Amino acid sequence: MEEPIYATGMAAKLRSQWDRDEGLGQNHKAVKFLGQDYESLKAYCLQSRKLFEDTLFPCAASSLGFKELGPNSAKTSGVRWMRPTEFCRCPEFIVGGATRTDICQGSLGDCWLLAAIASLTLNDNLLHRVVPHGQSFQQEYAGIFHFQFWQFGEWVDVVIDDRLPVKDGKLVFVHSAEGTEFWSALLEKAYAKLNGCYEALSGGSTSEGFEDFTGGVTEAFELRKAPSDLYGIMRRAIDRGSLLGCSIDITGSGEMEAVTFKKLVKGHAYSVTGVEEVNYRGSPTKLVRIRNPWGEVEWTGAWSDNSREWDSVDSSVRSRLQIRSEDGEFWMSFSDFLREFSRLELCNLTADALDNSQLKKWSTSVYSGEWRRGSTAGGCRNFPATFWLNPQFKITLQHPDSGHSDCSFLVGLMQKDRRKKRREGEDMETIGFALYEVSCFAGSSAVHLKRDFFLTHASSARSETFINLREVSSRLKLPPGEYIVVPSTFEPNKEANFVLRVFSEKPANSEELDDDVVADLPPETQLDESQIDSSFKNLFRQLAGPDMEISLTELQTILNRIISKHKDLKTDGFTKEACRSMISLMDTDGSGKLGLTEFHVLWEKIKRYLTIFRQFDVDKSGTMSSYEMRMALESAGFKLTNQLFQLIILRYTEDDMSLDFDNFVTCLVRLETMFSESHYCTPSWITLTMFA
Secondary structure: OOOOOHHHHHHHHHHHHHHHHHHOHHHHHHHHHHHOHHHHHHHHHHHOOOOOOOOOOOHHHHHHHOOOOOOOOOOHHEEEEEEEHOOOOOOOOOOOOOOOOOOOOOOOOOOOHHHHHHOOOHHHHHHHHHHHHOOOOOOOOOOOEEEEEOOOOOEEEEEEEOOOEOOEEEOOOOEEOOOOOOOOHHHHHHHHHHOOOHHHHOOOOOOHHHHHHOOOOEEEHHHOOOOOOOOHHHHHHHHOOOOEEEEEEOOHHOOOOEOOOOOOOOOOOOEEEEEEEEEEOOOEEEEEEEEEOOOOOOOOOOOOOHHHHHOOOOOOHHHHHHOOOOOOOEEEEHHHHHHHHOEEEEEEEEOOOOOOOOOOEEOOOOOOOOOOOOOOOOOOOOOOOOOOHHHHEEEEOOOOOOOOOOOOEEEEEEEEHHHHHHHHOOOOEEEEEEEEOOOOOOOOOOOOOOOOHHHHHOOOEEOOEEEEEOOOEEEEOOOEEEEEEEEEEEOOOOOEEEEEEEEEEEOEEOOOOOOOOEEEOOOOOOOOOHHHHHHHHHHHHHOOOOOEOHHHHHHHHHHHHHOOOOOOOOOOOOOOHHHHHHHHHHHHOOOEEEEEHHHHHHHHHHHHHHHHHHHHHOOOOOOEHHHHHHHHHHHHEOOOOHHHHHHHHHHHHOOEEEEEEHHHHHHHHHHHHHHHHHHHOHHHHHHHHHHH
């Protein structure tokens, strides 16, 4: 027999936890993406004197894209994959340190990524977590390079060969201004491999790049509603090495990358690379330095490269700050920044408190979860019948902020691996979360809150919006107490994997809420034959035949004849497998058949199941929906974890996520069989019983 899904999942979880305890997934011990080990691959190439060729990200149309960069598209016509050594006389990995001018956008709409890379060059420590030292086109060159990215809670090491898409002798995508430096182009290729192809990188939020380069958490500020101390927030963030990006909103697709009168680009991601306060005509003036990843097209308003404002600034300050080249970087006043730009994204490397200039490391908890159709994808609070099915996580806030009565914390909800699904026509789901105060369940974690709780309790806080970004985050303040976070997609039955991160200024306990696996079943009444009603005995004699026992085939015939008379129930009929499960549960003498008393107990069970089925078939459809099923299971006496319920839905429902009556009965019979041997009732044993 194959090892059951849940058992392998549990083993994998344990192995994963042991690995994490040993440091795997941290930057110094990154997970090897697709199992490729950079050191051993490079050693093999050097020994065999062959340049590395990456078969897992081949030089093929599939690595470029699927639509605009798909096979036979105009943009990919004439593209060749070439090593820098083949089209550049003296290629270098990094010359004189990585700088912002090394990142010029090509014919791919990944300005969001390039803005993040540009910000990364401002901090050598951060840069070399992503771009490991010791890589070169000269010393021990083997055509192989590697980069490290943070992915949903762990660092991964991505290996690539150095064959890059080239057209007419020039790089198609990211390139350096000098044309001889290739670290940024290779970094982009590694990120494309991580996400499936180059085209998967088209369009996005700078915060994605920020977080994948740092493992930090991003907050967004709408500049028309900017906090009064935003300039101080930006200054402190830059001093701490946080990454900042900004953009101008568009009102329609026609405005994408439209250039304004003063040469700002709408719908385009910029990096914020510095802030400065200068004395201008006797008054302090706040300035912001911004970079366009195109490497050109710069702001032409006040404080731009050649503007007259610089003439009224001290010459030493002017020589330090003024930029006179068309390199995409420019200064503008903070007031113009607030007026011209719409949005600022700020990635806090350790979720540092923004209202305090002191560096603070927050307490952090990370949870992985999933939304699955029919079982854990309940949608938002607009769908009360299913909202409670979503995964639930408890936070215990115990320590108020210094000098305050409330506790500050930050919640970030991130959906996983959505760029890879673009090839299949899917993209980001619309996600958000809500928090509820749960003092009524204080100290308890073995309970998954049900529908009635959410119908009678208002949320204490929630994400500002549901939005189709990779991550939604909110900074919150609540009184000490116990709360649950319910992450969800906006609509029910939208499938995705997610990571929930909770950062708190003071230590806070957090854990996933889930029901313990228990069965509270009514006692079975085992009647003596003399106590059984005479009419039932007569019925049994007719059904059982001369041997006075009901066989597998006879049981199937009896049950299907009876169920066919209940026109309000939808059923495909009981299968032999289902009837075999019933005999296995009821057969006390090992005959493989059911005697009178055994059949009587089964009969009473099925009548009880029928009552429960009709009670929870709320819409009277004759079938049980997945969320009706969870309530029916609890009424029948079973509490199961989210994962076990998910497996039940996968095993017993039809394509439309409904259960008919025969599958409902089969499921309950198997659950009762499982719990009848209570000393075997472990998660692995549950799965063996339910899915054997």
